[in-house]
Amino acid sequence: MAKKETQKLERVTIRFAGDSGDGMQLTGGQFTNTTALAGSDLITLPDYPAEIRAPAGTLFGVSGFQIQFSSQPVHTPGDMPDVLVAMNPAALKVNLAALRHNGIIIINSDAFQVKNLKLAAYEENPLENDSLKGYQVFPVQITELTREALKDSSLSMKEKDRCKNFFALGMTYWMFSHSMETTESWIKDKFASKPDLIDANLKALNAGYSYALSTEIFTTSYEVAKAYKEPGMYRNITGNEAIALGLIAAAHKSGKELFLGSYPITPASDILHELSKHRNHNVKTFQAEDEIAGIGTALGAAYAGSLAVTTTSGPGMALKTEFMGLAVMTELPLVIVNIQRGGPSTGLPTKTEQADLLQAVYGRNGEAPIPVIAAASPADCFMATFEACEIAFRVNSPVILLSDGYIANGAEPWKIPTAESLPEIKVEYATNPENYEPYKRDPQTLSRLHVLPGTPGFEHHVGGLEKDDSGNVSYVPDNHDRMIRLREAKIQKLADVLPQPEIFGAKEGDLLIISWGSTYGTIYTALDEILNRKTNKKIGWIHLRWINPLPKNLADYVSKFKKVLVPEINLGQLIKIIRSEYLVDAKGFNKVRGLPLSTSDLINAIDEELKG
Amino acid sequence: MANSMINTEPLKLTKDDFTSDQEPRWCPGCGDYSILAQMKKVLPELGIPKEKFVFVSGIGCSSRFPYYMDTYGFHSIHGRAAVLASGVKTANPDLKVFVITGDGDALSIGGNHFIHLCRRNIDITMVLFNNRIYGLTKGQYSPTSEKGKKTKSSPWGTLEAPFNPVQMAMASGASFVGRTIDRDPKHLADMLKRAAEHKGTAFVEVYQNCNIFNDGAFAQYTEQETKGDHVLQMEEGQPFIFGKNKDKVLNWNGDHFEISAFTAEKKPENPARHNPRSGNAAMEFLLSSLTYDDQFPTPFGVFRQLEQDTFEDLLVRQIEFVKQRKGPGDLNKLLQSGDSWMVE
Known part of the structure; x- marks a missing residue:
C-alpha cells in the first residue's frame, strides 16, 4: 500500500458534477449528511437543469451539487470549488472554469469516449493534452471499477453502472476522512425491499473507498476539524424542509389545522411533498388544478378557520395576484410562500434570483398592502415561516414569505428548537354577537375581528367589493378613502411590534450595506474578509427581514452613512424602495446569473464603493 | 366562544x-x-x-x-x-x-x-x-x-x-x-x-x-302554447312522456331517439324509463344532448344521482389512517426526524 499522509484543512469546497441521471444530487446529499454528522459547519448549493433526463452526455444535461464545509462558521457554498468530481466530459467542461487554481479534479476516465467528447464539444480528449495543466487531475476508471466490484451481482449492466456514483462517493469519503456509516445505513433503509440494490450500492461505495485508500495516485487525504457549535441537537435542513416544518410548528402552536392549497412548480414543490407526508399532524394538502385554485382554496380554508397556506414560485405568483387582492380586501390570515426563481416568464426554473420583491410589495391592482418577509438562509426559513404565520393571524392579513431556489434547495446544519421553546400563536375572533360588525377594528392592531362560519348569531358577508364596517357594500367616497387608509395603516403599524434588525459593524460612517433574503451568507462572508483586513473605513450592514413594513430604525441609519450600497440578485428592486422611502442616492450591486452572488465579486464592489 | x-x-x-x-x-x-x-x-x-x-x-x-x-x-x-x-x-x-x-x-x-x-x-x-x-x-x-x-x-x-x-x-x-x-x-x-x-x-x-x-x-319552456312540446319532465322510473296533453313519449330505438304517440290506444310496448341512478353514461349523454336540439323536447329534472x-x-379518513399508522403528530418528534446529532 502506498504511503499516505493526512493534511488538516480549515475549509473545503467540493462539487459533484455529472449527467442529470447520474445521481449527483443524491451523492451530494449523502456527502452533506456525512459531513454534518462529522461536525463541520456547511452550506450546500444544488445546481441542476430543468430537464429531468436531458440527453446523456450533453452540456445542458449537467447536474451539479456543491458543498463548502469548514471548522469555522460557513455562510456560503463557496465561490470556487477546491475539488471537482466530474463523471463525464460535459461535467468537466461546464464546471472547470469555476475550479480553484491547482484544484483537484477526480474524473471518470471511462466516460471520456469519442461520443461523449463530441457531445461536450471537445475536439480533443482533455485528458490527453495539456488543457488541464494547473490542476491536480486524477483520472479513475470509475465505470470499469464499479463493474468489477459488482461482477457477482445479479443486476443488469445498466443497473450496475447506476451504482458508479456510490463508487465516486466512496473515494471522496476516503479523501476527506469521512465515515461511510451514515450512507451505509441510508442505503439499507432506502432499498429495504430490494436486497440486490443494497448489496450492489454498499459494494460500490466500499470499493470506491478501498480503491482510493490503496491506489498510488491518491497520496494525501484531508481532514476538516469539527466546527464550534452551540450545544444542542442539530440536523441538516434545506430551506424547503424548514418551511414545511415551520408551517406544521405554527399549526401546533396556534391550535389550528394546516391547510395547503398548492399547484406543483419548481422550486417550490418540495414543500407540498413534505407536507403531504404529515397527515397525522392534521395537515390537509390540496393539490389544486392550477395556481389560482391553490390560493383560492387556501383563502377558503382561511375563512373557515385553518392556518392557510399556498406555495409557489414567480409565474404562480403572477397567477395568484387577484386572489391576493381578495385576501387583502376580506382581511383573512393567509401565508403565501414564493420560492423565487429566474424570471421573467418561465425564465430559469431551477436557478435562483431575487426576482419578485417588487411584485410582492406592490404587484396587485389597487392599494393592496401585504406584509413581506424574506428568509436569509436554509435554516432561517423555519423561523421566518413561523413569524409569517404569527403576523398573518395577528392582523388578519395575507403575508408573503420570500425564499429562493438557492436557499430552498441548499442545506445547512440547523439547531433544532423544542416545541416548548416556540411561542404560542394567539388567534382571536369576535365574541360578542350583539351588533357584530365584520369590519370593526381592534384599535391596537387595526385588525378586523373575524368570526368563523358555523358560529351562531354572527352571520355576515365578506367579499371583494368595498364594504363599510357592517360588511355591507359601500360606494360612499369617504368610506373608500377611509378603508384604503386603514388597510395601509394596519400593515405599517406592524413596524411597532416587529423586531428591528441589528446593524452589523459600524453604526455610522462611510458605507451602509442594505440587503434582504438569500444574499445574507455572501455579504456576511465578504464583510468578514474586509473587516479582517483592518480597514480604516467604517462599514455598517443591515439585513432586512421584513421589507413591508420597513423597520423603523432604518431611516436613522441611512442618514448616518456617506454611502449606501444595495447588493441584489436582480437589476435593483430593494434599492428602488430604499431610494423612494429615504430619498438617498443608494448604489446597487447587481448580478442576475441564476446563481448566488460571488463573495469575491462583492468584495470588489464594496472596495470600489469605498474608494470613491 | x-x-x-x-x-x-x-x-x-x-x-x-x-x-x-x-x-x-x-x-x-x-x-x-x-x-x-x-x-x-x-x-x-x-x-x-x-x-x-x-x-x-x-x-x-x-x-x-x-x-x-x-x-x-x-x-x-x-x-x-x-x-x-x-x-x-x-x-x-x-x-x-x-x-x-x-x-x-x-x-x-x-x-x-x-x-x-x-x-x-x-x-x-x-x-x-x-x-x-x-x-x-x-x-x-x-x-x-x-x-x-x-x-x-x-x-x-x-x-x-x-x-x-x-x-x-x-x-x-x-x-x-x-x-x-x-x-x-x-x-x-x-x-x-x-x-x-x-x-x-x-x-x-x-x-x-x-x-x-x-x-x-327560455320562452318556449314557459309559454302555455309551446311548453308542452318543449319540456320533458324526467321522472325516475317513468317513461319520457311529454306534450301538452301528455300524449307523446320519447323512446330510444337502439340507434337514436324517436318520438311516438302515448295515448290510451297507442303506446310503445316497452318504453325506455328514466333511471338517474344507473350510472349509464351513454344514456346520460344522449338525454343531455337534446338540450339544443329543436326536434326534441328539452329534458328537465335529475339527470344523474x-x-x-x-x-x-x-x-x-386518510388523516385517521395515517394517525393509526404513525401515531398522532408529535411536534418534537417531527422536528428531530432525519439524521440528527448532539453537540455537547
Missing part, C-alpha cells in the same frame, strides 16, 4: 330567518328573484342550523345572491367561487356550502375550476344561473349563448358552439346533476332541495331569464 346566550332552534326556521336586511339590486323582473325566493323556502326544510350555511359566489348578477341571504356569505372574484368553496368545505366539512354562479362565471372564466369541483366530488351544491348572456357587463354573448346569436359583442352573430352545462358536469364526474327553470317555482324548489340533500358535488342548472339583455331566451365518496370524507 360566548355563544351560550344564543338560542338557535334550527328546525323551526322560516324563510324570514334567511332574509337579510339588504335590498336586492337586481333589475325588476329578473329571474334571480325567483331563485332567491325558492332558496329561502327550501333551506328551512333541510334541518340544518342556520349558522352552518355558507353561500359563496363569484362575479356577475347572480353572484350578488349571498348579500340577500342572512347566512354566512362570501362574494369572491370572477370564476373562483368553486375554488373558495372547496377550501371552505375541505377545511370544515361540518358546513353546508353552496356555490352561486352564472354561465360566464362558471363556464368561461371559471371553467377549469368547475370541472375539477365535479371531479373531486366535494359536497357542495352548485347552482348555475344560466341566462345565456353576460348581464352585469351589459349584454355580451356567453359560453352558453346559441350559435349565431347577435349580441353587443357579436353584432353579426356568434361563431362559437355553446357549452352544454349539464353534460359538462356529468362528463366531469359530478354525482348529482339536474336542470330546472326560474318560472316553474315548484320544480325549482324541488330541484334545489334534492340537490342540497345530495351528498357530493350537486350541480343544478337553472334556466334564468334576463329580461334586459336576453328576454325570452349517484352515491359516491366525497373528497373531504376521504381526506378525513
Whole structure:
C-alpha cells in the first residue's frame, strides 16, 4: 500500500458534477449528511437543469451539487470549488472554469469516449493534452471499477453502472476522512425491499473507498476539524424542509389545522411533498388544478378557520395576484410562500434570483398592502415561516414569505428548537354577537375581528367589493378613502411590534450595506474578509427581514452613512424602495446569473464603493 | 366562544330567518328573484342550523345572491367561487356550502375550476344561473349563448358552439346533476332541495331569464302554447312522456331517439324509463344532448344521482389512517426526524 499522509484543512469546497441521471444530487446529499454528522459547519448549493433526463452526455444535461464545509462558521457554498468530481466530459467542461487554481479534479476516465467528447464539444480528449495543466487531475476508471466490484451481482449492466456514483462517493469519503456509516445505513433503509440494490450500492461505495485508500495516485487525504457549535441537537435542513416544518410548528402552536392549497412548480414543490407526508399532524394538502385554485382554496380554508397556506414560485405568483387582492380586501390570515426563481416568464426554473420583491410589495391592482418577509438562509426559513404565520393571524392579513431556489434547495446544519421553546400563536375572533360588525377594528392592531362560519348569531358577508364596517357594500367616497387608509395603516403599524434588525459593524460612517433574503451568507462572508483586513473605513450592514413594513430604525441609519450600497440578485428592486422611502442616492450591486452572488465579486464592489 | 346566550332552534326556521336586511339590486323582473325566493323556502326544510350555511359566489348578477341571504356569505372574484368553496368545505366539512354562479362565471372564466369541483366530488351544491348572456357587463354573448346569436359583442352573430352545462358536469364526474327553470317555482324548489340533500358535488342548472339583455331566451319552456312540446319532465322510473296533453313519449330505438304517440290506444310496448341512478353514461349523454336540439323536447329534472365518496370524507379518513399508522403528530418528534446529532 502506498504511503499516505493526512493534511488538516480549515475549509473545503467540493462539487459533484455529472449527467442529470447520474445521481449527483443524491451523492451530494449523502456527502452533506456525512459531513454534518462529522461536525463541520456547511452550506450546500444544488445546481441542476430543468430537464429531468436531458440527453446523456450533453452540456445542458449537467447536474451539479456543491458543498463548502469548514471548522469555522460557513455562510456560503463557496465561490470556487477546491475539488471537482466530474463523471463525464460535459461535467468537466461546464464546471472547470469555476475550479480553484491547482484544484483537484477526480474524473471518470471511462466516460471520456469519442461520443461523449463530441457531445461536450471537445475536439480533443482533455485528458490527453495539456488543457488541464494547473490542476491536480486524477483520472479513475470509475465505470470499469464499479463493474468489477459488482461482477457477482445479479443486476443488469445498466443497473450496475447506476451504482458508479456510490463508487465516486466512496473515494471522496476516503479523501476527506469521512465515515461511510451514515450512507451505509441510508442505503439499507432506502432499498429495504430490494436486497440486490443494497448489496450492489454498499459494494460500490466500499470499493470506491478501498480503491482510493490503496491506489498510488491518491497520496494525501484531508481532514476538516469539527466546527464550534452551540450545544444542542442539530440536523441538516434545506430551506424547503424548514418551511414545511415551520408551517406544521405554527399549526401546533396556534391550535389550528394546516391547510395547503398548492399547484406543483419548481422550486417550490418540495414543500407540498413534505407536507403531504404529515397527515397525522392534521395537515390537509390540496393539490389544486392550477395556481389560482391553490390560493383560492387556501383563502377558503382561511375563512373557515385553518392556518392557510399556498406555495409557489414567480409565474404562480403572477397567477395568484387577484386572489391576493381578495385576501387583502376580506382581511383573512393567509401565508403565501414564493420560492423565487429566474424570471421573467418561465425564465430559469431551477436557478435562483431575487426576482419578485417588487411584485410582492406592490404587484396587485389597487392599494393592496401585504406584509413581506424574506428568509436569509436554509435554516432561517423555519423561523421566518413561523413569524409569517404569527403576523398573518395577528392582523388578519395575507403575508408573503420570500425564499429562493438557492436557499430552498441548499442545506445547512440547523439547531433544532423544542416545541416548548416556540411561542404560542394567539388567534382571536369576535365574541360578542350583539351588533357584530365584520369590519370593526381592534384599535391596537387595526385588525378586523373575524368570526368563523358555523358560529351562531354572527352571520355576515365578506367579499371583494368595498364594504363599510357592517360588511355591507359601500360606494360612499369617504368610506373608500377611509378603508384604503386603514388597510395601509394596519400593515405599517406592524413596524411597532416587529423586531428591528441589528446593524452589523459600524453604526455610522462611510458605507451602509442594505440587503434582504438569500444574499445574507455572501455579504456576511465578504464583510468578514474586509473587516479582517483592518480597514480604516467604517462599514455598517443591515439585513432586512421584513421589507413591508420597513423597520423603523432604518431611516436613522441611512442618514448616518456617506454611502449606501444595495447588493441584489436582480437589476435593483430593494434599492428602488430604499431610494423612494429615504430619498438617498443608494448604489446597487447587481448580478442576475441564476446563481448566488460571488463573495469575491462583492468584495470588489464594496472596495470600489469605498474608494470613491 | 360566548355563544351560550344564543338560542338557535334550527328546525323551526322560516324563510324570514334567511332574509337579510339588504335590498336586492337586481333589475325588476329578473329571474334571480325567483331563485332567491325558492332558496329561502327550501333551506328551512333541510334541518340544518342556520349558522352552518355558507353561500359563496363569484362575479356577475347572480353572484350578488349571498348579500340577500342572512347566512354566512362570501362574494369572491370572477370564476373562483368553486375554488373558495372547496377550501371552505375541505377545511370544515361540518358546513353546508353552496356555490352561486352564472354561465360566464362558471363556464368561461371559471371553467377549469368547475370541472375539477365535479371531479373531486366535494359536497357542495352548485347552482348555475344560466341566462345565456353576460348581464352585469351589459349584454355580451356567453359560453352558453346559441350559435349565431347577435349580441353587443357579436353584432353579426356568434361563431362559437355553446357549452352544454349539464353534460359538462356529468362528463366531469359530478354525482348529482339536474336542470330546472326560474318560472316553474315548484320544480325549482324541488330541484334545489334534492340537490342540497345530495351528498357530493350537486350541480343544478337553472334556466334564468334576463329580461334586459336576453328576454325570452327560455320562452318556449314557459309559454302555455309551446311548453308542452318543449319540456320533458324526467321522472325516475317513468317513461319520457311529454306534450301538452301528455300524449307523446320519447323512446330510444337502439340507434337514436324517436318520438311516438302515448295515448290510451297507442303506446310503445316497452318504453325506455328514466333511471338517474344507473350510472349509464351513454344514456346520460344522449338525454343531455337534446338540450339544443329543436326536434326534441328539452329534458328537465335529475339527470344523474349517484352515491359516491366525497373528497373531504376521504381526506378525513386518510388523516385517521395515517394517525393509526404513525401515531398522532408529535411536534418534537417531527422536528428531530432525519439524521440528527448532539453537540455537547
